[in-house]
Amino acid sequence: MNTDKFTNVLTPAEVLVAEGFWKNKMELARTKVIPYEWEALNDRIEGATSSHSIMNFIIAGELTEKRKTGNAVSTSDKDFQGMVFQDSDTAKWLEAAANILMWHKDNELEALIDQVIDIICAAQQPDGYLNTYYIINGLDKRFTNLRDNHELYCLGHMLEAAVAYYQATKKRKLLDAMIHYVELVDRLFGPEPEKAKGYPGHEVIEMALIKLYRITKDERHVKLAKYFIDQRGQSPNYFEEEAVTYGNGTLWNDTYFKMGYFQAHKPVREQDTAIGHAVRAMYLYCGMADVAKETKDESLLLACQNIWNNITEKQMYITGSVGSSSTGESFSFDYDLPNQTAYAETCAAIGLVFFAQRMLLMEPDSRYADIMEKTLFNGIISGISLDGTRFFYLNPLESVPESCEKDEKCQRTDATRQKWFGVACCPPNIARLLSSVGSYIYTVKEQAVYQHLFIGSTIQHMINGEAVRIETSTNYPWDGKVKIKIVTKNPVEFQYAVRIPGWCKNYKLSLNKETVKQPVIEKGYACISRTWQDDNIIELDFSMPVVIMKSNSNVRENTGKCAVMRGPLVYCLEEEDNGGNLHCITMDINGTYQSVWEPRTLDGVTAVYSKGRKTISNRNELYMEADAEKTETIALKWIPYYAWANRSVGEMAVWIRT
Numbered sequence: 001m002n003t004d005k006f007t008n009v010l011t012p013a014e015v016l017v018a019e020g021f022w023k024n025k026m027e028l029a030r031t032k033v034i035p036y037e038w039e040a041l042n043d044r045i046e047g048a049t050s051s052h053s054i055m056n057f058i059i060a061g062e063l064t065e066k067r068k069t070g071n072a073v074s075t076s077d078k079d080f081q082g083m084v085f086q087d088s089d090t091a092k093w094l095e096a097a098a099n100i101l102m103w104h105k106d107n108e109l110e111a112l113i114d115q116v117i118d119i120i121c122a123a124q125q126p127d128g129y130l131n132t133y134y135i136i137n138g139l140d141k142r143f144t145n146l147r148d149n150h151e152l153y154c155l156g157h158m159l160e161a162a163v164a165y166y167q168a169t170k171k172r173k174l175l176d177a178m179i180h181y182v183e184l185v186d187r188l189f190g191p192e193p194e195k196a197k198g199y200p201g202h203e204v205i206e207m208a209l210i211k212l213y214r215i216t217k218d219e220r221h222v223k224l225a226k227y228f229i230d231q232r233g234q235s236p237n238y239f240e241e242e243a244v245t246y247g248n249g250t251l252w253n254d255t256y257f258k259m260g261y262f263q264a265h266k267p268v269r270e271q272d273t274a275i276g277h278a279v280r281a282m283y284l285y286c287g288m289a290d291v292a293k294e295t296k297d298e299s300l301l302l303a304c305q306n307i308w309n310n311i312t313e314k315q316m317y318i319t320g321s322v323g324s325s326s327t328g329e330s331f332s333f334d335y336d337l338p339n340q341t342a343y344a345e346t347c348a349a350i351g352l353v354f355f356a357q358r359m360l361l362m363e364p365d366s367r368y369a370d371i372m373e374k375t376l377f378n379g380i381i382s383g384i385s386l387d388g389t390r391f392f393y394l395n396p397l398e399s400v401p402e403s404c405e406k407d408e409k410c411q412r413t414d415a416t417r418q419k420w421f422g423v424a425c426c427p428p429n430i431a432r433l434l435s436s437v438g439s440y441i442y443t444v445k446e447q448a449v450y451q452h453l454f455i456g457s458t459i460q461h462m463i464n465g466e467a468v469r470i471e472t473s474t475n476y477p478w479d480g481k482v483k484i485k486i487v488t489k490n491p492v493e494f495q496y497a498v499r500i501p502g503w504c505k506n507y508k509l510s511l512n513k514e515t516v517k518q519p520v521i522e523k524g525y526a527c528i529s530r531t532w533q534d535d536n537i538i539e540l541d542f543s544m545p546v547v548i549m550k551s552n553s554n555v556r557e558n559t560g561k562c563a564v565m566r567g568p569l570v571y572c573l574e575e576e577d578n579g580g581n582l583h584c585i586t587m588d589i590n591g592t593y594q595s596v597w598e599p600r601t602l603d604g605v606t607a608v609y610s611k612g613r614k615t616i617s618n619r620n621e622l623y624m625e626a627d628a629e630k631t632e633t634i635a636l637k638w639i640p641y642y643a644w645a646n647r648s649v650g651e652m653a654v655w656i657r658t
């Protein structure tokens with residue numbers, strides 16, 4: 001594997017997103033999401049589910065102080081509240097806020113983050129331990145239930161926050177505190193005989209340790225990540241032994257998952273199918289890819305490729321969402337992709353984007369970038385309202401509000417986005433994704449630049465020893481025109497590789513106004529190798545017609561149905577535009593589909609108009625002879641899926657009968 005020439009991910013600081021669709025989302029994160037979520041973490045949103053996450057840190061800090069000094073605790077609130085992983089909500093918010101500081105100077109926000117870091121670090125134990133659930137409820141039980149109690153998960157998220165804040169400000173307080181905690185974990189877990197053979201029940205620390213390693217270059221950090229990856233699923237199974245030793249019960253053992261729920265049913269190199277809790281799974285695969293890259297581990301890369309193929313060829317929604325089953329928030333089985341009961345957690349889709357980015361760092365292949373783009377535009381941003389203050393945890397592809405209320409199978413899905421959740425992993429996760437979206441546009445190696453996404457942005461990067469500036473301007477995804485300006489002072493030779501999207505059948509490519517008739521295409525990228533000097537303009541014009549999509553025939557749910565896409569966007573019908581009973585509608589796959597830019601619809605979208613037919617239900621019988629059914633022609637209006645549920649409460653459907 002020749003991965004050593006690749007740089008690491010560009011940080012949000014290195015890519016200045018300047019304009020367009022994603023700049024608007026980043027500004028939404030900065031001006032709406034971050035302030036709103038701060039209020040939520042402090043329980044100041046009226047009518048929202050309580051978080052208590054910040055208060056848990058305050059209480060833990062006071063208890064820590066009391067244990068050191070004997071002074072009384074002043075906080076009247078003395079209980080840990082929320083889930084065992086409540087700390088991670090604050091951690092993800094911190095990471096998102098730190099990302100914002102990388103592209104927008106904000107002294108007030110920085111001062112607030114410093115305050116939060118002081119609160120967090122006050123709770124740290126002398127040996128480095130830092131988890132409010134156990135600090136408040138009893139340290140004697142710490143590390144006795146790695147399977148269920150998320151200590152290493154919370155550490156992983158706080159570590160990612162610490163790395164981001166260090167990258168944003170070079171301030172080390174949180175980073176040093178987390179390194180101290182990692183040293184404790186490193187003393188307790190590992191291959192050496194005196195150490196326990198544990199690993200996290202909920203992955204994330206693996207990729208966090210690699211982020212840390214890329215800053216510290218401390219081999220212990222990559223070794224610990226590799227240990228957690230290698231040890232998972234080995235026999236004897238740590239979780240089974242731990243359950244007996246500490247009386248943790250047999251969670252999931254009476255289901256078909258068993259240890260597969262935790263991806264711990266066999267060693268990771270033997271896994272080729274995505275299984276179990278989808279967010280855990282995605283974070284594991286990210287950690288595997290990170291370790292594969294850093295240790296040049298071919299067998300681990302192969303496992304990543306196999307799992308990637310399984311997910312994207314057999315277990316992924318057209319929106320890029322993954323994890324179709326509400327039982328265990330999990331992957332279920334190949335081609336099982338129900339629409340109305342889709343679990344499709346926002347965090348799992350975010351995990352797929354992380355995974356795609358990591359695969360791109362090892363292999364520039366547009367199949368990864370195609371999925372990354374699809375998931376960003378559809379399955380992720382469907383999880384947040386256009387005003388940035390309401391959230392979906394689940395992202396179904398069909399919704400009937402009455403079912404959400406009364407049908408047990410649908411009761412975990414919401415017909416409207418929520419203010420907050422008891423399990424609030426998704427809202428701060430989407431905040432950290434939106435605030436760092438610039439870092440997904442490029443990967444750069446010694447003599448090549450790969451552009452994966454089309455986002456109005458500028459990077460300045462040393463390539464082959466020369467400073468090169470690359471500016472992209474585009475109105476993507478609303479049209480397919482992309483202009484890329486490459487500026488260097490001195491001549492420099494490198495390859496510019498720009499992704500030709502998988503959805504695009506016709507495009508024009510020109511360099512300095514001259515059409516490139518037969519561009520060299522390598523793994524989905526048009527590659528221009530030359531000596532660059534002064535100003536150069538690459539222009540792309542991707543033809544972006546409306547395309548009617550169908551599923552593989554193995555997807556039972558979508559038999560006889562089609563969906564509408566335009567460019568990277570998946571479309572849906574909503575009751576607001578098309579009346580109720582969307583199941584009575586049939587679309588005409590040979591009809592005319594007209595796209596219209598509507599600046600005042602849903603903050604500005606290209607809507608699609610077509611004709612369809614709708615069954616007229618004017619009979620009282622429940623059953624009747626088939627030829628009794630009558631239909632009428634109706635006008636259909638399609639909107640981008642991500643924007644559904646931003647107007648009235650009503651039905652929505654992506655897959656429509658043909």
Ligand SMILES: [Zn+2]
Pocket residue numbers: 345346347348393424425426427429
């Ligand atoms: Zn989530």
